[in-house]
Amino acid sequence: MSHALIVEDDRESAEVMAALIATEGFTVATAHSLREARAQLSMNQPDLVLLDLMLPDGSGMDLIGDSAVLSNSEVVFITGHASLDTSIQALRHGATDYLIKPVNIKQLQGILSRLMRPAELQAELSSMREKVVERGNFGLLWGRSPEMQRVYEQLTKVAVTSVTVFITGESGSGKEVVAKTVHDLSRRRKQPFLAVNCGAISPNLIESEIFGHEKGSFTGAERTHQGFFERAHGGTLFLDEVTEMPLELQVKLLRVLETGMFMRVGSTQDRETDVRIIAATNRDPAQAVAQGKLREDLLYRLNVFPVEVPPLRDRIEDIPLLAAHFLEDIGRKEGRAASFTPAALQAMASHRWPGNVRELRNVVQRGYVMANGPQIDADVIAPSMRPAPALVRADEGPSVTLRIGQSMAEAERFLILATLRHFDNHKERTAATLGISLKTLYNRLKDYSGDLSSSDNSESSMA
Secondary structure (H helix, E strand, O other): OOOEEEEOOOOOHHHHHHHHHOOOOEEEEEEOOHHHHEEEEEEEOOOOEEOOOOOOEEEEEEEHHHHHHHHHOOEEEEEEEOOOHHHHHHHOOOOOOOOOOOOOOOHHHHHHHOOOOOHHHHHHHHHHHHHHHHHHEEEEEOOHHHHHHHHHHHHHHHHHHOEEEEEEOOOOHHHHHHHHHHHOOOOOOOOOOEEOOOOOOOOHHHHHHHHEEEEOOOOOOOOOOHEEEEEOOEEEEEEEHHHHHHHHHHHHHHHHHOEEEOOOOOOOOOOOOOOOOEEOOOOHHHHHHOOOOHHHHHHHHHOOOEOOOHHHHHHHHHHHHHHHHHHHHHHHHHHHOEEEEEHHHHHHHHHOOOHHHHHHHHHHHHHHHHHHOEEHHHHHHHHOOOOEEEOOOOOOOOOOOOOOOOHHHHHHHHHHHHHHHOOOOHHHHHHHHOOHHHHHHHHHHHHOOOOOOOOOOOOOOEE
16 A cells, blocks of 8 residues: 655645545554654655645755655655746656645545656656667657657656657657657557647647637537647646647746646636646747747746757658658558668668658658569659758859848748749748748748848849
């Protein structure tokens, strides 16, 4: 039977929590000061410690620092208010979660249902590190490059906590796979993982999709609809391309992150949610704030633990491993094995991969379909990897001149529009030339709407 220790100076609150935890099949002890807590720890090592930050004889943080007994106990802080500083402080001191007073019963029950000893998680992580050496994968992620090793190290630190993760990286680099790996390593793994692309939902429907709506709340709302926050309760909600979310909806997301409460569209009743948020964007977050695409206060709230996914061109050594993994997966589904020739692997290593890992998988799929035998050669996959023409040498094509001191946002805008004009509005060639995905190009052109027919900044010029 699991054992819990409640360290809380409010005796009534401690008794209420103890009674609830006991109904979940735990044995429970209470302490009302650091001194009493140390005495309890010397007698019985708990599986779970609910630790108040403010105690009569010191801070709850002190108990972790001077008690080796807690090394194999899950620690959850109890605080009077939620703040970004509290989250970061709790993470640094080894806590996996925190509860806000008055303690929400559903959130406490969720923590009890997800209880896992730190030693179990560490053993699992050690096994996964061994697989990186043996097979080349860390959960759903593949690669042995130093860039990916750094990502794996970050994930081992953050997955066992409940803090918000903010993933950045180019389109196709694998941000959703990183998010799913975090979920699979967390204590929430048995609960839902739901992913929503904020840029793929109509602005008129996105609030309803995320928060849900009541029957009759708008035209066409013929029944009550549960949004992503309700359907992901107890699990993880992945908000991809969060910078594409309307600003008025970002305010409501900020409220959920701060209070754990939300309202369905057409309702006046607050609802509780116990969801871990993982957000992602293919934009530069600071630039998105400067462009008015992302609220600065929301960025601070999301960016508790940032993870940057490297583009495929920065980890070329992972291409053979990734290509072999994709080919094996396709062969298993289709019932026919295949392999790449050395020439094919060399061709893939020489490509710039503007579409990143997603583009590589598409190339592998096409090569598998087009190959006449069990071996896939370079001539089969070459049409899928059209090289991007260069725009940097005046003797090979046009160039652009930018003013010193021009902002990165202005320079990016001018270069994209100039390249688009050069290729007669051919968007695929434009994206390939610039080394970005077609989706990213469309997102940028959406930002620049109205600029295509107007003259460009007079301080920039075509040479």
